[in-house]
Each structure stands twice: as structure tokens, then as C-alpha cells.
Amino acid sequence: MRFCSLGSGSSGNAWLIESGRTRVLIDCGIGPDRLTARLLRAGTDPAGIDAILVTHEHDDHVGGASAFARRHSIPVHATYGTLQGAGTALAGVACLRELEPSGRVAIGDIEVLPVAVPHDAREPVQYVLGDGSVSLGVITDLGSITPHVVACFSGLDALVLEANHDEDMLRQGPYPKFLKERVGGRYGHLSNAVAAQLLGAVAGDGLQHVVAAHLSLKNNTADLARTAFSGALGCAPDWISVATEEGLDWREVSAGGA
Numbered sequence: 364m365r366f367c368s369l370g371s372g373s374s375g376n377a378w379l380i381e382s383g384r385t386r387v388l389i390d391c392g393i394g395p396d397r398l399t400a401r402l403l404r405a406g407t408d409p410a411g412i413d414a415i416l417v418t419h420e421h422d423d424h425v426g427g428a429s430a431f432a433r434r435h436s437i438p439v440h441a442t443y444g445t446l447q448g449a450g451t452a453l454a455g456v457a458c459l460r461e462l463e464p465s466g467r468v469a470i471g472d473i474e475v476l477p478v479a480v481p482h483d484a485r486e487p488v489q490y491v492l493g494d495g496s497v498s499l500g501v502i503t504d505l506g507s508i509t510p511h512v513v514a515c516f517s518g519l520d521a522l523v524l525e526a527n528h529d530e531d532m533l534r535q536g537p538y539p540k541f542l543k544e545r546v547g548g549r550y551g552h553l554s555n556a557v558a559a560q561l562l563g564a565v566a567g568d569g570l571q572h573v574v575a576a577h578l579s580l581k582n583n584t585a586d587l588a589r590t591a592f593s594g595a596l597g598c599a600p601d602w603i604s605v606a607t608e609e610g611l612d613w614r615e616v617s618a619g620g621a
Contacts, residue, residue: 364381364382364492364493364494364545364611364615364616365377365380365381365382365563365613366380366381366499366523366613366614366616367379367405367612367614368399368574368576368606368607368610368611369388369393369401369402369405369610370392370397370398370608370609370610371395371503371578371606371610371621372404372423372577372579372580373577373580374424374608375391375392375394375427376390376503377390377393377398377401377403377428378390378501379620380473380492380501381400381407381408381527382471382472382473383472383494384471384567384591385413385470385471385584386407386411386413387412387414387415387416387470387475387492387521387620388412388414388415388416388426388474389416389418389490389501390417390418390422390425391415391416391417391424391425391428391431391432391464392424392425392426392427393427394426394427394430395427395430395434396584397432397451397541398427399431400453401610402415402535403564403614405459405612405613409431409434409576410435412435412437413438413470413471414438414440415431416441416462416475416477416490417439417441417442417445417449417528417601418445418488418489418503418504419445419448419482419484419485419486419488420448420449420450420452420484420485420506420564421484421504424503424504425445425449425453428452428453428456429451429452429453429454429456430547431587432453432456432555433455433456433566436457437458438458438459438460438578438585439456439459439460440460440461441453441459441462441466442462442464442485442487443461443486444485444487444580445484445485445486445487446484448484448486455517455552455578458543459462462475462477462488463477464478464479464486464488465479466475469586470536472494472604473492473493473494474492474493474494475490475491475492476490476492476515477489478491478511478512478515478516479511480502480509480512480550481505481507481509481550482504482506482550483506483545484504485538487505488547489501489502489504489505491519493514496618497520497521497617498520499519499521499522499523499616500516500519500521500522500524500565501523501576502516502522502523502524503523503577504525505525506548506549506551506552506570507549507550507553507557508557508560508619512561513561513565516565517565517567517573518565518566518567519567519569519618520572521570521572521573522565522572522574522575522576523572523574523606524553524562524574524575524576524584524592525553525575525577525584526539526554526555526558526559526577526588526591527546527553527554527558527579527582528546528552528554528555528582528583529549529584529587530547530556531556531583531584531619532581532583532587533546533547535580536556536581536582537577537580537581542583543573545576546579547581552579554589555583555587555590555592556591558575558588558591559591559592559594559595560612562592562595562596563595566595569620571616571617572604572614572616573592573602573603573604574604574605574606575588575592575604576605578606578607586600588603589601589603589605599607601616
């Protein structure tokens with residue numbers, strides 16, 4: 364299995380996961396032309412995407428899904444609440460498939476587990492993906508840690524984890540009070556410190572990749588996110604990858620960590 368980011372942050376999110384002959388996108392918050400260019404940059408034919416898995420209905424995660432799915436006749440998978448909350452963002456998609464949180468579904472060579480998370484959306488989920496040999500967790504939007512999240516994302520081979528903000532930068536930054544409270548609230552986004560707590564709780568000996576994702580441009584830095592995550596794992600900061608607005612190159616996840 365391998366994965367890459369085609370964009371991460373408030374300007375648009377999309378993750379590409381490939382195993383065997385199957386390729387899926389997690390989220391599609393990037394316009395179809397820009398997404399196509401980034402897929403081609405990653406060596407992937409846009410027409411070869413087998414499914415789009417949507418985490419929730421916010422525009423930076425679903426804004427490009429309808430146009431891209433219609434262009435290439437791609438099924439879109441999401442929870443009932445997300446499908447209802449997305450409204451016109453998924454208008455015209457020929458194949459909409461409802462996901463049940465905690466209900467596993469097979470898409471080609473990839474098994475998908477949607478995991479319910481606390482976030483300010485209708486029925487948000489994040490995803491664990493496996494191919495029978497290795498597993499990858501993608502957690503980009505949640506406001507707090509729950510026992511269910513810890514249980515579902517423990518012991519994986521690779522993890523993409525939100526590190527949205529530094530708490531001091533958010534407190535002292537330019538956001539209005541209501542937005543600071545939303546971002547920092549239990550249904551908002553994870554700070555570096557809380558994300559590091561989650562990382563420490565779920566990391567196992569077989570963890571091959573950790574990627575800090577969904578960093579705020581105004582309330583965080585890559586160095587702060589790396590420092591928090593490396594402190595949780597006891598590793599060098601440069602072992603932690605950071606996904607930017609422009610994305611992140613392919614990361615290979617191998618059976619046995621080879």
C-alpha cells in the first residue's frame with residue numbers, strides 16, 4: 364500500500380491511497396482541474412480512481428467532489444448525515460453510496476473502516492484502510508480524543524494525523540473570539556499538544572510513517588508540529604512528515620516494515 368497527499372489544509376484536502384489495482388481518494392476539497400494536475404504529478408490517471416470517500420460536508424473536504432466524480436463517473440461514499448449535509452456539493456453525482464460508521468466495506472483491494480469522530484459536522488467520520496497486510500489511518504478533522512478513536516486507530520502501520528494549531532498561537536492570533544472557541548473546542552480541531560497525546564496513545568512498534576496534516580497557516584508551523592509529534596514518539600523531528608497545501612509525495616507502507 365502507498366499513499367500521498369494532493370493538498371492538506373483549509374484551502375482543500377485530498378488523500379490518494381493505492382493498493383494493488385485499487386485507488387481511492389479520501390476527500391475531494393480541491394477543484395477538478397487542480398486535482399487532475401496533482402494526480403498526474405503523482406503519476407495517477409484521474410480516470411483510474413475507484414472511489415471517493417468523504418469524511419464530512421465542509422467545503423475544504425467535499426467542494427470538488429461533484430465535479431470530479433461526474434467527470435470520471437466515480438462513486439462517492441459518505442455517511443447519511445454527510446450526504447444530507449453536503450447538499451448541492453454532491454449534486455449530480457450518479458452513484459452515491461451510504462456508509463455506516465464502524466461498518467467495514469470493501470472497495471477493490473482495500474477494506475475501509477469509517478470511524479465516528481467529534482467534529483462540528485452532521486455525521487463526520489475518519490478512515491482506517493487496510494489491504495490484508497498493512498493498515499493506514501487518516502484522521503484530519505476532530506476536536507477531541509475519544510476511547511473509540513483510540514481503539515480504532517491503535518497499532519497501525521502508518522498514520523496521518525491532524526495537527527491543526529499551536530494553542531498559544533491560536534490564543535494570541537488574529538481569529539475572532541468565536542472562531543478561536545470553535546477551532547479550540549471539543550468539536551473543532553486538534554492542537555499539536557492534544558494530537559501528540561493521541562499519537563502516543565495509538566502508536567505501536569510497527570509504525571512506519573507519521574504525517575502531520577491540516578496545519579493552520581496562521582496558527583501553527585511545521586516545526587512546532589514536528590516537535591510535538593517527535594516528543595510523543597521519542598524520535599527525531601525530521602522523521603515526522605508534514606503535509607502542506609501543495610501535498611506530500613508518496614509514502615510506501617510495507618508488510619513487516621520492510
